[in-house]
Amino acid sequence: MERDTGVVTILGTWGGDELTNFQEAVYPFTDDTGIGMAFEGTRDLAAVLTIRVEAGNPPDIAILPNPGQMYELASNSELVDISSFMEMEELKGNYAQAWLDLASYDGTLYGVFYKVANKSLIWYNPSAFSEAGYEIPATWDELINLSDEIVSNGKVPWAIGFESGSASGWPATDWIEDIMLRTAGPDVYDQWVNHEISWTDQEIKAAWEVFGEIVTNEDYQYGGTTGTLTTNFGDAPAPLFTSPSGAYMHRQASFITGFFPEGLEAGKDYDFFPFPSIDPAYGIPVLGGADLIVVFNDTPEVQELVKYLATAQPQEIWAEAGGFISPNKAVSLDVYPDELTKKMAEMVVNAEVFRFDASDLMPAAVGAGSFWSGTLDYVNGEDLDTVLEQIEDSAVDAYK
Numbered sequence: 001m002e003r004d005t006g007v008v009t010i011l012g013t014w015g016g017d018e019l020t021n022f023q024e025a026v027y028p029f030t031d032d033t034g035i036g037m038a039f040e041g042t043r044d045l046a047a048v049l050t051i052r053v054e055a056g057n058p059p060d061i062a063i064l065p066n067p068g069q070m071y072e073l074a075s076n077s078e079l080v081d082i083s084s085f086m087e088m089e090e091l092k093g094n095y096a097q098a099w100l101d102l103a104s105y106d107g108t109l110y111g112v113f114y115k116v117a118n119k120s121l122i123w124y125n126p127s128a129f130s131e132a133g134y135e136i137p138a139t140w141d142e143l144i145n146l147s148d149e150i151v152s153n154g155k156v157p158w159a160i161g162f163e164s165g166s167a168s169g170w171p172a173t174d175w176i177e178d179i180m181l182r183t184a185g186p187d188v189y190d191q192w193v194n195h196e197i198s199w200t201d202q203e204i205k206a207a208w209e210v211f212g213e214i215v216t217n218e219d220y221q222y223g224g225t226t227g228t229l230t231t232n233f234g235d236a237p238a239p240l241f242t243s244p245s246g247a248y249m250h251r252q253a254s255f256i257t258g259f260f261p262e263g264l265e266a267g268k269d270y271d272f273f274p275f276p277s278i279d280p281a282y283g284i285p286v287l288g289g290a291d292l293i294v295v296f297n298d299t300p301e302v303q304e305l306v307k308y309l310a311t312a313q314p315q316e317i318w319a320e321a322g323g324f325i326s327p328n329k330a331v332s333l334d335v336y337p338d339e340l341t342k343k344m345a346e347m348v349v350n351a352e353v354f355r356f357d358a359s360d361l362m363p364a365a366v367g368a369g370s371f372w373s374g375t376l377d378y379v380n381g382e383d384l385d386t387v388l389e390q391i392e393d394s395a396v397d398a399y400k
């Protein structure tokens with residue numbers, strides 16, 4: 001068989017270790033086929049890609065940090081329908097339908113999800129939990145009962161910090177997003193992201209009220225609501241690791257382990273459980289981020305590389321190196337370097353619902369503006385109806 005040769009160009013955001021690990025994952029493909037890869041990294045992917053596409057000079061492949069730009073490009077007929085060359089039965093076997101739906105536009109598959117971040121996590125100190133006799137809650141009611149039990153023992157259940165300089169409030173929006181997926185479900189969540197329902201809608205208000213069960217209860221929070229509003233998100237988990245424990249639980253994405261005190265042992269000093277189910281109808285969705293491979297140039301070399309990237313082999317190479325979670329069911333959970341990453345990957349692979357961070361998908365005036373500030377106002381005691389009306393006012397302008 002004659003080997004294909006040539007170089008496939010890829011545009012993405014990866015640099016440093018991420019890029020090194022991706023290159024390591026592609027080397028076996030190049031060895032086998034003779035097809036090379038030229039990766040161009042940029043932090044300003046959306047702008048660079050738009051300029052390249054408008055100039056008629058797109059990369060062969062782009063790796064997008066969320067599907068928003070994919071929908072835009074697909075609606076303008078800029079992307080290749082990858083179902084025209086992918087082994088679709090294999091893809092359907094390896095990826096949950098949720099992942100194929102998110103990578104499709106108008107029923108046509110335009111992408112493959114590659115690398116996932118899991119945000120739906122509640123961190124705790126296993127030693128402190130076991131010493132106090134606390135059990136992992138599987139539902140929201142159990143979580144509230146546990147919080148009440150901790151308070152009745154004269155302790156504080158939650159360590160929370162919403163302060164982040166000019167970006168203060170963003171950690172609170174993640175709470176509300178996780179809750180919305182569990183109370184209103186993915187369809188209403190999508191309507192909310194696209195402002196197809198008002199912020200004053202009862203489904204949105206109900207999610208904020210569930211959030212309020214934690215953040216308006218002074219006894220539940222380390223330092224009370226003042227502590228939550230003034231503690232930097234990176235400092236927030238510290239009370240989990242004091243002796244005696246200052247608090248017992250902290251909700252945050254997987255990156256937060258980088259802010260834990262040094263010298264802690266994963267699984268012994270810290271662990272997580274999934275953000276629990278609220279309405280059983282929606283199970284345990286995963287909120288997070290994910291990188292998506294899309295195709296602009298339909299050449300034999302590009303087809304071969306995309307087929308390869310969708311298989312377990314390159315994903316297992318990166319998973320073993322660390323800092324990577326795959327949504328591909330064919331990736332062995334045993335390749336992950338530690339039990340915690342393995343558990344996060346298991347959540348992702350088994351999730352019937354995955355959604356992107358809503359605030360990241362909203363216009364900045366709302367998603368990085370009135371939504372952030374509204375959460376702070378609410379925790380600070382502002383009437384919920386007033387808060388939601390203010391966000392709705394800003395949304396009416398932002399979505400025009």
